[in-house]
Amino acid sequence: MLEGNLYNKIISLENLILAWKKARKGKTKKFYVIGFENDLFLNLMQLHEELKSRAYVPKPLETFVLRDPKTRKISKSDFRDRIVHHALVNVIELIFDKSFINDSCANRKGKGTLYALKRFERFQRKVTKNFTKEAFCLKADIKHYFKEIDRGILLGMIEEKIEDKKTLLLIRKIVENSVQRERETAKDFDKNSSGMPLGNLTSQFFANVYLNKFDQFVKHRLKAKFYIRYVDDFLILHEDRKLLEHWKSQIEKFLDNKLRLELHKDKSKVVSLSNVIDFVGFRNFYHFKILRKRNLRKILRKIENFRKREISREKIIESFQSWNAYAKWGNTLKLRRDILKRIYRLKKS
Numbered sequence: 001m002l003e004g005n006l007y008n009k010i011i012s013l014e015n016l017i018l019a020w021k022k023a024r025k026g027k028t029k030k031f032y033v034i035g036f037e038n039d040l041f042l043n044l045m046q047l048h049e050e051l052k053s054r055a056y057v058p059k060p061l062e063t064f065v066l067r068d069p070k071t072r073k074i075s076k077s078d079f080r081d082r083i084v085h086h087a088l089v090n091v092i093e094l095i096f097d098k099s100f101i102n103d104s105c106a107n108r109k110g111k112g113t114l115y116a117l118k119r120f121e122r123f124q125r126k127v128t129k130n131f132t133k134e135a136f137c138l139k140a141d142i143k144h145y146f147k148e149i150d151r152g153i154l155l156g157m158i159e160e161k162i163e164d165k166k167t168l169l170l171i172r173k174i175v176e177n178s179v180q181r182e183r184e185t186a187k188d189f190d191k192n193s194s195g196m197p198l199g200n201l202t203s204q205f206f207a208n209v210y211l212n213k214f215d216q217f218v219k220h221r222l223k224a225k226f227y228i229r230y231v232d233d234f235l236i237l238h239e240d241r242k243l244l245e246h247w248k249s250q251i252e253k254f255l256d257n258k259l260r261l262e263l264h265k266d267k268s269k270v271v272s273l274s275n276v277i278d279f280v281g282f283r284n285f286y287h288f289k290i291l292r293k294r295n296l297r298k299i300l301r302k303i304e305n306f307r308k309r310e311i312s313r314e315k316i317i318e319s320f321q322s323w324n325a326y327a328k329w330g331n332t333l334k335l336r337r338d339i340l341k342r343i344y345r346l347k348k349s
């Protein structure tokens with residue numbers, strides 16, 4: 001169903017206040033949040049008036065490189081632009097989410113990594129008849145996903161659901177800002193219409209919009225019963241290895257023809273479920289799961305930063321609590337206790 005006249009809902013002061021509360025969550029001590037809130041009412045009113053008159057223009061993205069350990073380029077929007085992103089998603093999320101499949105797990109209410117892990121365990125038990133029968137898994141991810149998203153195709157998908165021209169113009173400003181600010185010339189921008197920045201709420205949301213047609217293809221054309229996707233990482237489970245190989249070939253054609261994407265050759269293959277399956281940060285075996293080394297290294301780096309007094313006690317405690325909440329879903333009790341002991345010893349020193 002086409003949705004019109006959304007713009008007034010998006011830019012309403014009530015929605016902007018809700019968006020501000022979401023944008024500031026976990027960042028209340030950041031200087032840019034404090035600066036915005038020094039004159040909160042005036043800043044929100046100014047943002048509202050810019051959106052109302054359609055004079056709003058996103059500020060240039062702040063781009064930096066993050067190594068954890070894989071090198072990634074993160075593009076961070078200005079805080080006021082993040083408020084606009086939340087305001088937009090607050091309203092249009094309901095329009096798109098109802099068309100998403102149940103097992104698209106990332107960046108959705110009631111979903112997430114734990115949900116994806118539980119679905120994988122459930123599917124694993126079903127396809128192996130409670131681990132009594134051999135079965136296989138197509139484990140794959142999409143190469144350079146955010147970098148390769150075709151913005152023209154994405155905007156066409158959005159226009160299938162939204163007809164409000166003001167809302168579409170706002171979405172176009174947000175989507176095209178990501179690359180427009182990074183190109184040196186208008187000519188460069190015209191030649192390359194692909195890419196969305198890592199780090200934006202809207203990028204995470206539109207990533208699900210873009211792959212929704214792929215999800216529908218896998219579920220309804222291939223009729224894959226045991227399929228899970230988390231952003232650009234997906235699994236299909238089946239007892240027939242040859243069928244999974246055939247599906248892999250069909251998937252490659254669909255991604256190339258419809259979405260201008262391709263599978264990562266080294267990370268996309270059919271393997272036995274009796275092997276270890278890397279998925280959403282865990283190495284999954286039949287009867288237990290352990291953290292990937294990359295996720296362990298993250299908390300170890302935080303501890304080292306705390307030892308060097310580069311981060312505060314409050315920050316290391318916050319980091320541990322976040323890591324612990326994630327790590328506990330694996331067989332990690334001894335590991336988590338050891339990490340906590342390291343932090344406690346440093347706190348006493």
